[in-house]
Amino acid sequence: MMKDFECTQESYAREVLREKGLKSTTQRLAVVHVLHTSRKSLSVGEIHDGVKEMLGATGLATIYRTLEMFEDLGIVKRLHFPDGGRGYAFSQGEHVHHMVCVDCRGVFDFPECPVESFDYASVEKQGFRVKDHFVQLFGQCGKCAEAA
């Protein structure tokens, strides 16, 4: 299965999968497509709907399996909303963070890392070794601010 036209995001995913000896299945590429063509983060259900629209009946378990795997591979980033909901956004492995609109769940990247230059001394003094971090900004996007 190799489409004539393939966007950079799909090629990227295909490449990462191949490197790991994983298969570039129709379903996996559809998940990439659905995610990267959305300017908002999507819930598992929304991704499932999007994939079904492209491919017809598709198992929900496949979506779960794909998202978990993509997260490990850095192909998607999981976001957390104040209301407890979760969303997924496409990612190309780069170190980026997101700001999310709490109204429409739109996602906006920001490549600068606010934590990068942070001095961990005070926390490492407590014997803690920092390995990773999660940063997410909340707010309102321009459209939602207007609408309000």
Next chain:
Amino acid sequence: MMKDFECTQESYAREVLREKGLKSTTQRLAVVHVLHTSRKSLSVGEIHDGVKEMLGATGLATIYRTLEMFEDLGIVKRLHFPDGGRGYAFSQGEHVHHMVCVDCRGVFDFPECPVESFDYASVEKQGFRVKDHFVQLFGQCGKCAEAA
């Protein structure tokens, strides 16, 4: 219901609840107790267990209701783990962030805010208005590093 001995955390919760016209029930104070006496973040189930140990049979729904309410009141902070799990940590409304040990789920506060001095210009240029943020550091605590 007013205990003879009450720690500052419990008084704090009691005060916040009173200010909002909410009742300081035995169950709610037990949730506070269980959380603030734990040096690790706790899952809903663990909190439920802790409360049952203090009070005997207690409805799980009450724990959920309490945690949701406490989150709104700033009495607890919800944490997110890489494996998808969630944990809750006691909080006194202050602006703190947490580093969490991915092995034992221990929580360590750090009062410095890495995002505070961050220049939002690049993101606000996109029409986005930043209102809040979530920062969490991951790593290994001293004990778990030794054990490993």
Next chain:
DNA sequence: TATTAAATGAGAATGATTTTCAATTAGCTC
């Protein structure tokens, strides 16, 4: 085109969270 390990689908199973409503209780007032 044949081979084969990897992946999918369907539904059952499990687990997490929310809802419902009758019974209980905290926080007043007297």
Next chain:
DNA sequence: GAGCTAATTGAAAATCATTCTCATTTAATA
């Protein structure tokens, strides 16, 4: 301290989210 009342709880059902199982299908390679 007893009585009042709205807020809260408990228990179980209902709903929603996630994982598992295993027979079938498919991508990748030769």
